[in-house]
Amino acid sequence: MQKLIRTLGFAMLAFSLASCRLVYVPDVQQGNLLDKKVVDQLQPGMSKHQVLVLMGTPSVATPFDQNRWDYVSTQQHRGGPIKVRTYTLTFNNDTLVRTEGDFFAQDAQQMVKDSKKYHASYPVDETEGDKSKSKDDSSSKDGGFGSGTSTDDKGGN
Structure with missing residues (x-):
């Protein structure tokens, strides 16, 4: 009986917190995030490519x-x-004829600035992958097989 009362109490507490908006609700942005500089570069006569x-x-x-x-x-x-927000491009024979609509010019710039807050403060080399190579670890450079060995099977069947 006490388990039932405790469970109901936790459920009521969770619902009351959710209804008071004390639970974090993130900003949601979906679709194309267009930059004003990019939109300004569009000119009639450009090809689809x-x-x-x-x-x-x-x-x-x-x-x-x-x-x-x-x-x-959408935001x-x-x-x-x-x-x-929609931004429509109209083509005629694969050339840009007309642009119309609106986009998140101000909101997009603010979102880019906000996203830079959450980047890592330490240097990250994204070309290295998940694991970085250390200078004194010689076995990681050649795959742990040592120099001169090969894993290819050059013999025939």
Whole structure:
């Protein structure tokens, strides 16, 4: 009986904390995060390939209308209302004709600044992978087999 009362008490406590918004709710950003500098570089007459290299893959490219690309982005701040922004590119014969819509110009810049807060404060070399090589560990340089040995089987069947 005491287990049941204790379980119900913990459940009521959890529900009351959730309803008071004491539980952390993160910011959610989905879709394409467009930069103002990139959008300013778009010019009528650019090819689809040039736009693809500049802006990246669109969120929505319908197979029924290959001349329209939509860059869709949604943002929700701490469980609040969802903001939906779209930026539409229209092509004619694989050349950019028109751009229309809005994007998160101010919000995107702020998000980039906020994300830099959480980067590591120590130097990270992302080309090395997960494990870095130490200078005095000679066995890690040649895979632990020693110099002159090979793991390839050069003999035939």
